[in-house]
Amino acid sequence: MxxxxxxxxxxxxxxxxxxxxxxxxxxxxxxxxxxxxxxxxxxxxxxxxxxxxxxxxxxxxxxxxxxxxxxxxxxxxxxxxxxxxxxxxxxxxxxxxxxxxxxxxxxxxxxxxxxxxxxxxxxxxxxxxxxxxxxxxxxxxxxxxxxxxxxxxxxxxxxxxxxxxxxxxxxxxxxxxxxxxxxxxxxxxxxxxxxxxxxxxxxxxxxxxxxxxxxxxxxxxxxxxxxxxxRFPSDIVRPQMLYGRVLRPPAYGAKLESIDLSAARSMPGVVVVQEDDLVGFAAPALFQASAALEAAARTATWTTSDARQPSHQTIHAHLKERAQTGRGRADVRGSIEQGLAAAATTLRETYTLAYIQHVPMEPRAAVAEWTDDKLTVWAGCDGPFRARSDLARLFGIPAERVRVIIPDMGGGFGGKHSPDAALEAARMAKAAGRPVCVRWTRAEEFTWAYFRPAAVIECAGGLDAAGALIAWDFTNINAGGAALDTPYDVPHVRVSSVGSDSPLSQGAYRCLAATGNNFARESFMDELAAAAGVDPLDFRLAHLTNQRIRSVLEQAATQFGWSARRRSVTPELGVGLACGTEKGSVVAACVEVAVDRERGEIRVNEVCEAFECGPIQNPANLTSQVQGCIVMGMGGALWEEVQFENGQMLNPSFAAYRVPRFRDIPRIDVQLVNNTEIPSAGGGETPIIAIAPAIGNAVFAATGIRLRSMPMPGGALKQT
Amino acid sequence: MDVAVTLRVNGVARSVTTDPDRPLLDVLREEFQLTGTKHGCGEGRCGACTVLLDGHPTLSCVTAVSAAHDKTITTIEGLAEGETLHPVQEAFLEAGAMQCGYCTPGMILSAVALLREKPAPTDDEIVTAMNGHICRCNGYVKILSAIRLAAGGGEGEARLGGRGSCRAVIRTSNIEH
Missing domain, CATH: 3.30.365.10 (Aldehyde oxidase/xanthine dehydrogenase, molybdopterin binding domain)
Structure with missing residues (x-):
């Protein structure tokens, strides 16, 4: 051949x-x-x-x-x-x-x-x-x-x-x-x-x-x-293709007890697929498939778990209670016990993160077609070869008989590692004997895709009598170890990441745990700076020998006019900064926020962010990535939160789940630093990690109120 | 009970016999293969499905096809004149105003409608007109630049590429020589 x-x-x-x-x-x-x-x-x-x-x-x-x-x-x-x-x-x-x-x-x-x-x-x-x-x-x-x-x-x-x-x-x-x-x-x-x-x-x-x-x-x-x-994955059309919908449980952990499929089966053109845990409906028009699904779903009975499941309001207590403390190993330098004992001032604070969704504009989608025992799948997922193995394993066929094509797709942000829709489309196409397109609805995406993990992050820090940071104890529960360690020079350090029992399905996200870890670290550094009575920029620089971070921090501060603007902070107008490093790149951001104490609202007026990831390979695209991280980071910082109770999502729609919109965009100044001394690193994720802490620090500068959760509850600032 | 609906889509008369409540979005995509109009939410809150209905930006995912009977529809596929792009499409290329590109068709159509009504909009007017559109790559800054550019203000981004000259590479395994 x-x-x-x-x-x-x-x-x-x-x-x-x-x-x-x-x-x-x-x-x-x-x-x-x-x-x-x-x-x-x-x-x-x-x-x-x-x-x-x-x-x-x-x-x-x-x-x-x-x-x-x-x-x-x-x-x-x-x-x-x-x-x-x-x-x-x-x-x-x-x-x-x-x-x-x-x-x-x-x-x-x-x-x-x-x-x-x-x-x-x-x-x-x-x-x-x-x-x-x-x-x-x-x-x-x-x-x-x-x-x-x-x-x-x-x-x-x-x-x-x-x-x-x-x-x-x-x-x-x-x-x-x-x-x-x-x-x-x-x-x-x-x-x-x-x-x-x-x-x-x-x-x-x-x-x-x-x-x-x-x-x-x-x-x-x-x-x-x-x-x-x-043609995005959801735009692929094949001859004789049907549109498929999949029956979903009413809540996490619910098991199908019975369902009457006769009404759906009697609908013209509808193919009903019932196979193990999959109940699907395919038809020449999506509208018909949805009608069949709704008719059948009305007859379904489900077994649900009696045990009360955690909600978004109890999640942090739940994660803390189930933390697998003692498992895994902490990264230790010096002796944290000695460091804290020797400190003149000790602070202890806990930060929390909500589960959030990636919300790519294109929900999961796939088209599957079987021809002569060969399966071709067009899908929107991140791992074509991983999807191919998953499909081959599912059907017990050699990988060579499966072809996976990923057309340029509509966003992912770490949320499309799993080929869910590809598996569903392939199963339905096999049963229907025709190509099938499965495109998740927004509600499915908000409910059955995986989430950015919620977390509890516990921090303790010690300052000596001169205000120098001598002890740093940091534990992330549930969200992972990316950017866990502090880039600051501290003699006594203990950092650890421990697992817990997540009630929701969780996975990767843009810069995943680094966002939460950097939010906690950089907010806590701000708290320590305040305790030491030192300007947040000076406090950081005093503990920072990493030249790359220093360089972006100084660039952002200079460009933003930090020193002068820091002096002119009012109760309504605050400035804050944060920096960090992850995935081989370094970032620093200065922000200005306006705080409306009457409404309990935070408005980001301006972001100046400096970013360096080695030699810049495509400055136009890198600018887009940094701008995108800044605005996406504002969503996680201020609004985004998956709300759930007893295995059900309470806000699975754009009406209820708030993402950044045009009206939210601040003045954005992106400073790209071209460092030609080292190999290039990726730049699509790390620029997100400085945003949330810089916003929180600016809110503190204006109000004296420290918001220790992502998203930050603006309501806590309300003054009547 | 299916009904006959006639539409004028991108200058072409079309008819379809279908359920009157079927979303216009589905009819455009499934019956006319105009897949440039995107499904983003199905609740009319993201703007990805925007088309121009008698010139007005309309959310096709929450518009019943029967409501478009006898109306004129412009989708993203109908904006260019042959090989000549619409100035707003050109401006999006000039400004590099797309990342994944899934929200782009809806953004462009709303911008076209805005500029027809207000040829020189203020930033606030642009933001008001565009606020119903979500971009999750959060390319809002460059989209704003693109619309300013189309309105005759601002500058594009010096850059290469974007209009690749090669159409396709097709490798086949079923052709004998």
Whole structure:
């Protein structure tokens, strides 16, 4: 069997890989017609692909062909297992390939997250694309450039070092001879040579020589987003496709006792699927499927647990009571007991976090189609290969018979690691014998997706007689250990993260536990500064030798005009600051808030945030990420809270769950620091961690009232 | 009981026989394959499903298809004239005003309606017109810039890309040579 690579020519817009499924209907004739002269490298690939799949991600000897295809028209296809969900990986990975190939970024067409086409690059999470996936893409592109240059040198019988590569053209200056990548791509020798492994030790272009990386690049398929042409996972349509709805329990832990499906079954066009724990309804129109679901749901009886479940009001007591204290190991420097005993002043405070939802604009969605025992699923989730394994395991079929495609999707923020809708769609499609689309409703997303964990964070700190911080004791219950340790210089430290018993399903979030840990740490640092009678900026700098954090903190403070504005704080107008580090990057923010004591409302007037994540690869996208983190961070700081009682969500709608809106946006000043001395780190998450504590600190500066929970209860500020 | 509904969508006369209460959103997406209009909440509170109904921004997820009978509808697919984008679409590209892009069609349509009514809106007028639209990537700042830009104020963002020249890479495993 042969794999063929080809590229369209003369068509203006990039086609998302979501449309790739169209190939199933293509005959060879229509294929050639469709592609015209674009058919280029034809190689036997199946063996290499199968081999690569077995060995999994990050394999050192990934072949060049697994990463790059050259086409006759001069365009280049680059392949990545990463997912685009608004964080900017598509532009960045395209830049990475273009930079090392010495071509304009528009010449690279990036194919992402299609398990039949791309290497397994792991799940898209943890700001890892920049440090872990950009380098292999660059290595592949650099290997290809060297290889192509060598071919040209051999053809001309000259030294490879005498050749220059620019815009995909190799030039021998002395003789004026030129060859393009497209010319070379026609040779069988080049095609064969692409079977060689990527050279992981190849020299990459130094930051000072970057032409494409480091430039502002818009998302390559942006035009499809403004015209509506892009097909998100929930927009995929297949021939004969049905729309499916799934019966959900009325509360967590409820078990289906009985249901009468006859009414649903008698509805025209409706297919009812009942299989183990899945009761689903599929129909040619979503409206019909929903009607069938509602008719059946009315007849359902459920067994619910008698035991009272925790609510959003009792959750923190519950987590504290069930804390697995003593399990796991604390990270200790010095002796916390000695440090606290020696302190002249000791503070102890507890901070809390609510569960929050990610609320991506596109709820979970998937389309599944079975053809000749092969399953193809288009889904909105972060791990295409993980989804493929889950599907293969569920149906007891080899992974090679499952293809998962993740079209660029509508947001995730850590909330789409699980392929729930993909599994549901595949089960229903198998039972219905037709493709099925399952798209979660907003209420389903608010109820059955997982949440950012709630937490209790306990802090104790000790100051000596001179006001220096000498003891730091910090425990996070339930939310995890990201950014757990303090970046400040303290002689006696104990930090620990302990699990508990979460009544709600919980998982990743944008910067996950770092947000809560930094909120508690930076709020508590502010409390200690106040206890020491020192300006919060001076107090931090006095305990901070980390030069990177100092640098962003000083930049944010200077840009914001901290010292002067700190002096002019009034009971209605406060300023606050916070800083932090996580995932290899550093951040600091200064904010101004207006406090309405009559209404008990906090309004963020201004945010100045400085951020540094090494050499900036795409300043336009990084600015968007920092702006996005600032505004999203305001939601968790001020309003967002999942309310629940006895296993039921009380606010599963936009009417009841408050997210930031246009009216909430403050003046935002983003200061990007370009640090070219270190490798680039990801920038889509860490900018969120400084916002909540800076807001809380500003509220304290204005009112003297310390708000120790996320979200911060504005009502606590109310004065009548 | 199904009814016959006629609509003029993006300049084309369309008809559909369906339940009168079926959301306009579903009819556009499922019957006419106009999937540029998005489902975001189903409760009319996020703006992702916005279309222009006789020129007015309308939440298609809470609009019964029968309420659109004999009316003119513009969806995101109907905004460009051939290959020429609408100035608001251009402005969104110029400002780089999209991250995941799921809210983008609704944002653009509301901005188009706003600028038709008020060609030079103040920031406050823009915020008022757009406040019903949620962006969770929280690209509000650049969306605001894009609308100012479309209104003739402000500057875009110097940047590359966004209008890739290659259409597709199709790899097949079922073609014999």
């Amino acid at each position: 042969t794999d063929t690579t080809a590229i369209g020519n003369g068509l203006r817009r990039p086609m998302p890989s979501s449309d790739v499924g169209a190939e199933h209907e293509l005959t060879r004739r229509t294929f050639i017609q469709l592609l015209g002269t674009g058919l280029v490298i034809t190689v036997t690939q199946t063996g290499a692909l199968a081999q690569r799949r077995e060995r999994g991600a990050q394999r050192a000897d990934t072949t060049l062909l697994a990463r790059l295809y050259l086409n006759h028209d001069g365009t280049i296809a680059a392949l990545s297992g990463k997912v685009e969900e608004g964080q900017g990986a598509r532009a960045q990975l395209s830049q990475a390939a273009a930079e090392e190939l010495r071509v304009p970024v528009d010449q690279v067409c990036l194919i992402m997250a299609d398990t039949d086409q791309v290497p397994d690059d792991g799940i898209t999470a943890g700001s890892r694309t920049t440090p872990q996936n950009v380098p292999p893409m660059r290595q592949a592109a650099a290997t290809a450039r060297e290889l192509l240059t060598r071919f040209a040198a051999d053809r001309w019988q000259v030294e490879a070092s005498s050749l220059e590569v620019r815009d995909g053209t190799i030039t021998h200056a002395a003789t004026g001879r030129q060859l393009t990548y497209a010319d070379l791509a026609k040779s069988k020798e080049v095609a064969d040579a692409f079977q060689q492994p990527v050279d992981a030790d190849i020299a990459l272009t130094a930051v000072s020589g970057w032409r494409v990386l480091g430039s502002p690049v818009l998302r390559p398929n942006a035009i499809d987003l403004v015209t509506g042409a892009h």
